Structures are given as structure tokens and as C-alpha cells.
Amino acid sequence: MKIPYLEVEKGIFAPVVRLEIASPTRWIETEAYVDSGASYSIFKPEVADMLKIHFIKGHKILLTVGDGGLIPVYLHNLSVRFAGHEFNASVGFSDKLGVDFNLLGRASFFKKFIICFNDRANFLSATWLGK
Amino acid sequence: MAKSKYDFKFAREFAMKYTGKFAAVVNEKVIATGKNRLEVFRKAEKIAPPSAKIGVFYFPTKKDMLTAL
Numbered sequence: 498m499k500i501p502y503l504e505v506e507k508g509i510f511a512p513v514v515r516l517e518i519a520s521p522t523r524w525i526e527t528e529a530y531v532d533s534g535a536s537y538s539i540f541k542p543e544v545a546d547m548l549k550i551h552f553i554k555g556h557k558i559l560l561t562v563g564d565g566g567l568i569p570v571y572l573h574n575l576s577v578r579f580a581g582h583e584f585n586a587s588v589g590f591s592d593k594l595g596v597d598f599n600l601l602g603r604a605s606f607f608k609k610f611i612i613c614f615n616d617r618a619n620f621l622s623a624t625w626l627g628k
Numbered sequence: 629m630a631k632s633k634y635d636f637k638f639a640r641e642f643a644m645k646y647t648g649k650f651a652a653v654v655n656e657k658v659i660a661t662g663k664n665r666l667e668v669f670r671k672a673e674k675i676a677p678p679s680a681k682i683g684v685f686y687f688p689t690k691k692d693m694l695t696a697l
Contacts, residue, residue, distance in 0.1 A: 499632075500635060500639075501635055501636055501639040501640070502639060503638075503639045503643045503687070503688070504639060504640050504643050504644060505643060505647065505687075505688050505689060505690050505692070505693050506644075506647070506689070506690040507644075509690050509693070511688065511693045513639075513643075513688065515638065515683065515685070517681065522678070522679065523678075523679050523680060523681060523682060524681040524682075525681070525682060525683075525684070526653070526681055526682070526683030526684070526685075527683065527684055527685060528685040528686055528687075530688075530693075530695075541665065543664075543665040543666045543669075544665070546666055546669075547665075547666070547669050547682075547684065563695075596692065596695065597686050597688065597692060598686050598688050598692065
């Protein structure tokens, strides 16, 4: 599946995709910057609120960020839909994520899809490998 | 709207129109915008049908995207 990059400014593109996560009452969709250098997906705590999840009840891990510091991330196993497929994924939440957008990292996603970045044509391709 | 057509509309039209803001989308239409993700979601919850999918997206700026994560 080809997913066009987001055009953040005229002629400037970024691999930001849409992802759905199941809440008890409905599917919630949000954005995520595809970060092949991130071990885990990390979502903003507001997304946990939208999903009616008390995020600090998840499995706590510490992840190293760009400045060498450690941030706490709380992992939850959630039903997600991405690139036309539904599966369970390990999704982290952190109130120490220093950006306004969510990150889609390797855990759960890069074993289920071949993810290719095409920065010349400004699209990402996600090829399903199966559960 | 065909999915691929909507994907393109989202990635181009919405991204350029709502740069630096949060937007709630239901049935491929923007129904609320603002500067706070949760506030935008709460607005959308009041408008959207009970079990409808709600999308709440942050549309990053060029500055946001200059990252070394």
C-alpha cells in the first residue's frame, strides 16, 4: 500500500501516516511520524485519554532519546489498524515525549510490514507480511 | 470518496490548511479544529454519531519536522 507523505509546507514532505486504535466504544484515528530509528511507537498521553486508557498502568520501560536522556514509556497491547490491516500492537505512551506528534516505531509494525521510504516521490510503501 | 483519493486530500489539502493545529475528522470531513488535542476530541465527541470513528490529527509545521529523534 502506498501512503503519500504529509506536505507540511509547500514542497516539504514528511512520512506522517494515519493509524487507528480501538477504544472501548469506537475506533480512534491519529497521526504518527514513521520513525525507523525508534524501537517502540510512542503516543502522546492525550491519545491515551481519547482511548480511555490510564496510560501509567502499562508496562514501564525507559527509552533513550536524542539527547542521551531517558524517558519513561508505558506499553499497552492494543488493537490497531494500519495500511488496511488489523492486528494487536505494542503501543507506548509517554508524557515526556518532547514533540507534538506521535511516533510509529519498529516494535509490532516493522515485523508485520516491509516499510519503504521514497523521499524522491514523497510516499511510503507498507507491504503486509502477515501476523 | 475512494480511499486513495482521501489519502491524498488528507496529506495535501488538510495538512496545508491546518498546519500547526489539531483537527478532528469524521467521515472524511473536518468537524473541529483547535490548539489542543483533547479539546478538539471532546468537541468532536459531541457532534459525531455514537460509534463513529473519530480522527484527531496534529498537522506538523516545517519546524516540527526538523528532528533527530
